[in-house]
Amino acid sequence: MHATDPVFRMGITEPTAIDPYKAQEGEGILVCKALFTGLLALDEDGRLAPATASSWHSDDTATVWTFTLRTDTVFSDGEPVTAHSFVRGWTRALDPAANTETAYHLAGVRSFRADSDDTLIVELAEPDVEFDLKTLQPIFSPVPSGTGPALDPSYNDMPIGNGPFVMAEPWRHGESIRLLRNDRWFGPTPQIAEVRIDILDPVTALDDEYERFLDGTYDYARIPPARTAEAAASDGFLEQEGAGLFYLIPFCHQAPMDSLDARRALSAAIDRQSLIDTYFHGSRTVAHSLLSPWFGEAHTPRGEFEDDWTTYDPERARAAALNAGLPPGSRVDFAYNTGAGHDDWVHALADGLRDVLGWAIKLIRTDARGLVDHRTSLAAAGFCRAGWACDYPTPDNMLFPLLHSSCTAPDADGTAHGDNEGRYVNPEFDALLAKARAATDPAERADAWRRADRTALADLALIPLWYRTDQRVHAADRIAGLRIDFDGNPTLTTVTSVTSSVTSRSTTR
Incomplete structure (x- = not known):
């Protein structure tokens, strides 16, 4: 222009x-x-x-x-x-x-x-x-x-x-x-x-x-992850933390991810920081919660907690895999979409799971529309790559559509028609979201969001990877x-x- x-x-x-x-x-x-x-x-x-x-x-x-x-x-x-x-x-x-x-x-x-x-x-x-x-x-x-x-x-x-x-x-x-x-x-x-x-x-x-x-x-343009350092050196580089998350969806409605131990093994076997350093030049923040720091400290879970499985721990991951009945050689599907800079890190994540757990990871590669069709189908098993950018600035738009039981709504053929594509259901989680929506006191509302986040993380309803960071050039x-x-x-x-x-x-x- x-x-x-x-x-x-x-x-x-x-x-x-x-x-x-x-x-x-x-x-x-x-x-x-x-x-x-x-x-x-x-x-x-x-x-x-x-x-x-x-x-x-x-x-x-x-x-x-x-x-x-x-x-x-x-x-x-x-x-x-x-x-x-x-x-x-x-x-x-x-x-x-x-x-x-x-x-x-x-x-x-x-x-x-x-x-x-x-x-x-x-x-x-x-x-x-x-x-x-x-x-x-x-x-x-x-x-x-x-x-x-x-x-x-x-x-x-x-x-x-x-x-x-x-x-x-x-x-x-x-x-x-x-x-x-x-x-x-x-x-x-x-x-x-x-x-x-x-x-x-x-x-x-x-x-x-x-x-x-x-x-x-x-x-104006987005930036391929491998060229982030090059772009960052230009006068037109723009960067901001976003209200969003990159994560894996475990399909909780059927084996093998219907097992909490299977989801624990998956999460603890991922070296998030290594992926960030290698494929994003260190320009992402490891996610240990579902709520981005963008929402502020008041909404974000604080510190470590007993059921936190988002830290890389190969030994703990292998023990959980055995508890889940998923020894080395077990087949686990991993679906992702190509064309948006995901291929390299997805392959590296899959290789890491093979190395740590010995699982036979089957990569299912498709385009963006094909990934939606896959993850909403009744046949979806294992897990898939996903990302979420909030439509409006409230934790409600992260937690409710992705995990509330009303948002899983499969039809007669079993195809999901809500954004809760992993088909997670937890009445305690639902109740916390209702409490947050009704709370006129901001501190009470923030506490409900934090507790809902902790509940979902304890269940590993989603496997957080890193928070959204928008990087562009103009x-x-x-x-x-x-x-x-x-x-x-x-x-x-x-x-x-x-x-x-x-x-x-x-x-x-």
Whole structure:
């Protein structure tokens, strides 16, 4: 991007969806949040701020929430955005025919209605003092009156929203997505006039994205783990700790990982720090809890505890494997997706398990969509690689969707339709999450989160590896003002050209 060429160029892999009813991973959320503005937003410091809603509050029970909307916002086609627009969007997302994976964000909502054009009332089935944070997820977006059902491909590929950008043309699957600046957006006018997004081959995407940044094609890119040190030496290097986790999902519903000792053996046989040092140049933090330090010390379990099996201990791991009936030679499946920088460390982790435990690790290599299909199937056994980036800044969004019993929901064929894909069930854990949601005292709420984390760790419901760290590069010689947002994406509305930034500074002296 240059002052004379205000086009921002970048690459991503194919999103699952860019329509708010189903947008979920970073790529889809990037595009969806460029097209739609929800009730609330996060400011530069990560605090809730007004967006389409000018104010909001709950009653004393935290079960009835009222959002008062601005009266000066419109969709990109000129239709006013009202409380009815939000009711329409939420109703559309909850259509059973849509069967969307993101419906759990609305799971605690009993009803919602527009009391007037500028007043939205939401009633919850149970108290939730942090419900306002949940509205940051795209599923809570408004849609205009002409929007068809959730499964309408014309809208799926070219949504009409109320965000800072609009679709220039329908999504060209496997090729590109083009966005134009939305001159009807109520926020500050972005300097970027157009965003050109290439859709890259998932097998080579990370390397291709970085190489195209180096040759000047892209203004921004992710970094292959092996090139972290090189990228860190550049002027355009960006890094931030994120509210997320990389981990293994043990399939708790069948052998061999239905055994706690099997999960203990797996976890204690992983030399996390060695993997980080070798494949991430030491730029990750070993995870000894499910909650990232991003959430703060108040939420994070403190110190060692008796049932902690997240420390590398080969002797202890071998003893647990024998207790589980998994001696050397036992076959254990390990599924992962290629194309996102995982291959090298996954193979090293598998080799480590073979060395420490003598297990016959069978690697199941697939693409991102194939991994989802595998880990949600009834036949899934052993464990798989996974990563989670929170949709909104609360421990609830880490612990509830991944581990609450209501989020495992297999259908008649045994396919899981929630994010609790390891099918973990523990009533004590569920009760702690309910207590946290109802706690108006922040200290009491934090204590419930910590205890829930400890409970899940004692069960090894998930096997934590390392916390999320976002590392990116941008063309510092051409652009300024770019930050990494909460979702790990570039802040497109804050980007300015270096030339414009210099001119602006010189004219204000």
